[in-house]
Amino acid sequence: MSGEPILRFEEVSKIYPLPAGDVVAxxxxxxxxxxxEFIAVMGPSGSGKSTLLNMMGCLDVPTxxxxxxxxxxISQLNDDDLTRLRRDRIGFVFQQFNLIPLLSAxxxxxxxxxxxxxxxxxxxxxxxxxxxxxxxxxxxTHRPGELSGGEQQRVAIARALVNDPDLLxxxxxxxxxxxxxxxxxxxxxxxxxxxxxxVIMVTHDPNVAAYARRTIRIVDGRxx
Amino acid sequence: MFFIxxxxxxxxxxxxxxxxxxxxIIIGVVAIASLGIMGSSLSTLIGGMxxxxxxxxxxxxxxxxxxxxxxxPRNTLTASISTRNVGLIEKAAGQHRVVPMIVASDRLxxxxxxxxxxxxxxxxxxxxxxxxxxAGLYPQGRSSGVMVGSLLADEFDLHPGSRIEVGxxxxxxxxxxxxxxxxxxxxxxxxxxxxxxxxxERHGDQDYSRVVVKVSDLSxxxxxxxAIDQQINRRREVVDILDSREILxxxxxxxxxxxxxxxxxxxxxxxxxxxxxxxVMIISVTERTAEIGLMRSIxxxxxxxxxxxxxxxxxxxxxxxxIGGTISSVVAYYASASVGDLFADFAVxxxxxxPISVVIGYVAFAMAFGIGTSxxxxxxxxxxxxxxxxxxxxxxx
Numbered sequence: 001m002s003g004e005p006i007l008r009f010e011e012v013s014k015i016y017p018l019p020a021g022d023v024v025a026x027x028x029x030x031x032x033x034x035x036x037e038f039i040a041v042m043g044p045s046g047s048g049k050s051t052l053l054n055m056m057g058c059l060d061v062p063t064x065x066x067x068x069x070x071x072x073x074i075s076q077l078n079d080d081d082l083t084r085l086r087r088d089r090i091g092f093v094f095q096q097f098n099l100i101p102l103l104s105a106x107x108x109x110x111x112x113x114x115x116x117x118x119x120x121x122x123x124x125x126x127x128x129x130x131x132x133x134x135x136x137x138x139x140x141t142h143r144p145g146e147l148s149g150g151e152q153q154r155v156a157i158a159r160a161l162v163n164d165p166d167l168l169x170x171x172x173x174x175x176x177x178x179x180x181x182x183x184x185x186x187x188x189x190x191x192x193x194x195x196x197x198x199v200i201m202v203t204h205d206p207n208v209a210a211y212a213r214r215t216i217r218i219v220d221g222r223x224x
Numbered sequence: 225m226f227f228i229x230x231x232x233x234x235x236x237x238x239x240x241x242x243x244x245x246x247x248x249i250i251i252g253v254v255a256i257a258s259l260g261i262m263g264s265s266l267s268t269l270i271g272g273m274x275x276x277x278x279x280x281x282x283x284x285x286x287x288x289x290x291x292x293x294x295x296x297p298r299n300t301l302t303a304s305i306s307t308r309n310v311g312l313i314e315k316a317a318g319q320h321r322v323v324p325m326i327v328a329s330d331r332l333x334x335x336x337x338x339x340x341x342x343x344x345x346x347x348x349x350x351x352x353x354x355x356x357x358x359a360g361l362y363p364q365g366r367s368s369g370v371m372v373g374s375l376l377a378d379e380f381d382l383h384p385g386s387r388i389e390v391g392x393x394x395x396x397x398x399x400x401x402x403x404x405x406x407x408x409x410x411x412x413x414x415x416x417x418x419x420x421x422x423x424x425e426r427h428g429d430q431d432y433s434r435v436v437v438k439v440s441d442l443s444x445x446x447x448x449x450x451a452i453d454q455q456i457n458r459r460r461e462v463v464d465i466l467d468s469r470e471i472l473x474x475x476x477x478x479x480x481x482x483x484x485x486x487x488x489x490x491x492x493x494x495x496x497x498x499x500x501x502x503x504v505m506i507i508s509v510t511e512r513t514a515e516i517g518l519m520r521s522i523x524x525x526x527x528x529x530x531x532x533x534x535x536x537x538x539x540x541x542x543x544x545x546x547i548g549g550t551i552s553s554v555v556a557y558y559a560s561a562s563v564g565d566l567f568a569d570f571a572v573x574x575x576x577x578x579p580i581s582v583v584i585g586y587v588a589f590a591m592a593f594g595i596g597t598s599x600x601x602x603x604x605x606x607x608x609x610x611x612x613x614x615x616x617x618x619x620x621x
Contacts, residue, residue, distance in 0.1 A: 059521055059615050080525055087523025094618065100515055102233045112523045114226050159522065 004071050006166055006198050007033035007056060012065035012075075014051050014221075025051040027221040028065065035166075038193040039200045040212035048221040049202045050171065056200060057090050057169045058082045070166055087112050091160030093201075095172035098156040099144035105151075106130065106140040109159045129158045133188060150181035157188055161197075168192060170201035174208055186211045227528065231535035234508065242540060245497075245504045249544025249594050250551065252494030257552030257590035259490045263483035264582050267476065280409050280468045281448055283313055283435040286461040304431030305463060309456055313463075316451035317437050320444070323350040325410065326423060327433040332416065333389035334380040341376070342415040343390070345423035345430075354436070355412055360384030360399030363419050369398035370422070373413040390416060391426065409436040435463075445469070494593060497544070498601035501537055505605035509533065516609050517617025530610035537602020538595070545594035549587045556583050 014026040025048045033039060033056075043049045054060040055067060058074055061082070067075045074085065086092070099108045106126050113122035130140065133154040144152055153173065160168055170189065174182030190211050193199045203209050217224040235242040285303035305313075310324045325346040332341035346354070351371065352362050361384070363371050370390065372382055377400045382388065386397045401412050424430060437452070439445050445467045456462050509516070516529055 054615055057521070083520065083523060083525045086521060092521055094518075098518070100518060102230060102237065102515075111519070115523055115525075115528065119226070163523075 005032045005068075006035045006037075006070055007031075008068040009055075010066040010068075012055065012062045012067060014048075014055065014060070015063045024221050026055070026062070029218075029221070029223055030065075031216065031223065033167075033198065033200065035198055036193070036196055037198055037200075037214060038190070038212045040209035040215045041200065041202045041218060042204060042206075042209055042215055043218035043224075044204075047218045049218050051221075052218060053169055053171055053200070053202050056167065057092055058085045087115055088163055089166045091163065091165035091168040093153070093156050093160050093168070093170040093173045095175035099152055099159075101144055104141045104143055105135070105147060105155045108144065108155055109162050111159065112163045126158070126162055129162050130155070133158045148181075149177050150184060153177060153181075153185050154188065157185070157192075161192065166198065168197050168199045170199065172203055173201055174203070174205065182208065227532040228535050228539075230532055231539055234512075235536055235539060238504075238508070241504055241507070245501050245540050246544040246547070248497030248500040249494070249541060249598060250548040252490065252497040252597070253545050253548025253590045253594040254552045254555060255493040256487060256490030256593055257549065257587045258555040259486035260483070260586035260590065261552070261556040261583055263479070263486045264586065266482070267479040268579075268582075279439050279442060279445075280407075281437040281439060281445060281452070282409060282466045282468075282471070283437065283452060283463045284433075284466070286457075286464050304433055305435055306431050307429075309462060310432055310435055312455040313435050313437065313452050316455040317448055318451070320440055320448055321350075321353065321438045323347070323354060323409075323436045323438070324420075324432040325350075325434055325436065326420065326430050328423075328427075328430075330391040330416075331389075334382070334386075337380070338389075341390075342411075343423070344410055344412060344415050344417045345420050346417075348419040348421065351417060351419065353438070354410060355404065355417065356402035358400040358402040360397070363398055363417065363422065365419065365421060369396035371399040371401050371417040372397055373401050373415045373417070374403040375413040376415065379414075388416075390418075393426070409434075490590070491593075494597050497594075498597040501540060501598050501601040502605065504540075505533065505537055505602050506608075508536065509605045509609040512609075513612060513617045513620040516612050517614045517620065520612070520614035521618060526610040529612075530606045533606035533609050534599065534602055537598045537606070540602075541595040541598025544598070545591035548594060549591045552587055552590060553583065556587070 009029050009031045011028045011030055012026055013024065013028055016023045016025055027048075029052065041049045041052060051060065055062060058069070058077075059082075061067075061077070062075050065075065066073055069085065069089065074082065077085070099105075100111065103111065106123065109130055110119075110122040110126035113125060117125075127137075127140070131137075135151065135154055135158065139147060139151060144155070147155065153176075157173075160170075168189070173189065174185050177185060186208060189199055189201070199212075201208070201212070209215055283305065285305055287303070305324070310322070313324075314322045323346055325344055328343045328345070329340045330343050331338060348362070348364055355362075355371070357371075358374050358377075360371070363369055370388075372388075376382070377397075380386075380388075382397050382400070384397060384399055387394055388397060389395070401417060403413055404411075405413070437448060439448055449465050449467060452463070452465050457465075519529060520526075
């Protein structure tokens with residue numbers, strides 16, 4: 001790995017103007033993430049951890065400050081460019097509403113690839129990743145509603161990994177799962193990290209955060 | 225392809241809703257196509273009705289206010305053209321044939337039925353010139369009997385040799401005029417046709433109700449009109465001069481206005497359909513907000529979301545238009561037949577058949593309109609979907 005950080009925040013602020021007054025979600029946050037890190041972002045609700053994750057994932061742009069993704073400045077990019085970055089270089093796992101109900105499991109996984117690649121190649125790659133997630137082939141054609149919570153989350157992780165992203169971002173990935181299933185999901189993330197993937201996850205569960213090698217704490221929009 | 229499939233799946237997920245939206249489009253397309261076809265079959269009929277008199281210049285007493293339409297109620301006024309003026313018209317018309325006629329009414333009695341009937345009186349020599357004969361002979365001179373229109377003959381079962389009572393006088397039917405349809409010069413189908421001599425002998429010398437000039441060469445129409453105008457209307461307006469082309473134009477204007485009205489009704493039903501598509505699409509977008517947020521956050525661009533939803537309304541539009549187009553082709557077939565029947569009752573001999581190209585034209589127009597309306601209606605919700613902020617959309621419940 002080169003010395004270049006995969007992600008760098010320089011004095012990043014995010015202010016939401018509201019009728020009742022501006023809300024400062026992030027207040028001059030600076031941080032660096034090196035390739036291969038496994039980071040847990042912790043903090044109370046409303047502390048700004050989701051805003052931080054959204055910005056890391058090119059879902060949002062800062063009000064002030066600069067963000068670099070693998071050396072490329074992204075704070076001023078337009079919606080199309082940000083979307084392209086999400087599609088090609090970011091993998092997202094959310095706590096809930098993770099899968100598109102109209103698509104089968106395998107179609108969900110191939111979705112980001114279908115936008116750029118032909119269908120056969122997308123399918124081949126999706127199947128490969130799903131098998132790596134220990135998902136039974138028989139489940140591939142099931143709709144999300146027919147899968148268990150753990151299976152759904154594994155499908156979601158497969159989808160997040162299908163484009164071989166630089167960054168795997170997880171927002172409370174075990175939030176809706178029982179402990180045993182949650183542990184299995186964390187094992188998968190840890191395994192991905194061991195294989196070199198940079199993983200950043202938001203959690204408020206210390207047991208989950210324990211899988212990470214670094215923990216960033218955030219309170220009232222500032223790193224603590 | 226992928227987004228089309230996704231759109232289809234979503235439509236299938238909400239079958240009832242999609243079917244209802246499609247029904248709206250079907251009704252709209254059928255309305256536009258069949259009303260359009262019906263309108264055009266009407267103009268075809270009217271065209272057939274009046275085109276056989278394209279060589280006619282009609283001279284009528286000048287009216288203070290009139291549309292020029294011979295069927296205008298203002299024209300029922302009993303004005304007349306004097307014999308002197310008929311002479312002037314003859315002079316102006318030169319070698320073209322001039323037929324002065326008296327249009328009047330009198331009591332008709334056949335067996336035990338009686339009522340008023342139109343009487344057309346004209347010089348005996350002009351009757352064979354204007355009217356074709358279905359049976360019997362043309363009336364001659366003063367007392368050799370009368371001719372009756374074919375539909376009147378049908379109604380009372382009259383044949384050459386039958387006896388009828390006209391104005392209280394028992395008289396013999398010598399001939400039946402062939403069915404002619406509505407014409408601007410003369411409408412003999414329900415009338416009794418007599419010679420001028422026969423009429424004046426019983427009613428005294430009369431002025432004429434109208435004068436028909438048959439032009440042997442169509443290009444001479446303008447000259448003839450100008451000459452008559454010059455002869456009679458020099459000092460003041462005495463007669464109105466119309467040619468059949470002008471009258472056709474008046475008809476077509478009326479028919480066009482009706483066509484537009486009919487198409488307007490069809491358009492309104494499509495408008496209603498488009499509101500229902502708009503509604504369905506807004507519901508669909510709202511329901512799928514979180515899904516849209518997810519798609520956007522994992523890499524679907526605005527234009528891809530827009531496309532996905534536009535495909536939905538496009539599919540509804542295409543489906544509705546295909547079904548609607550098929551139905552209207554069938555409806556058109558029967559509608560044109562029934563319009564033909566309807567007009568047959570009015571003694572019109574015009575052809576009811578509509579050219580297939582007209583049917584295809586209207587069906588294609590209606591289908592294109594149906595698809596277009598659907599896409600337009602679907603555009604706003606699709607655009608809204610594409611504009612959703614992915615973060616907020618993801619959180620939407």
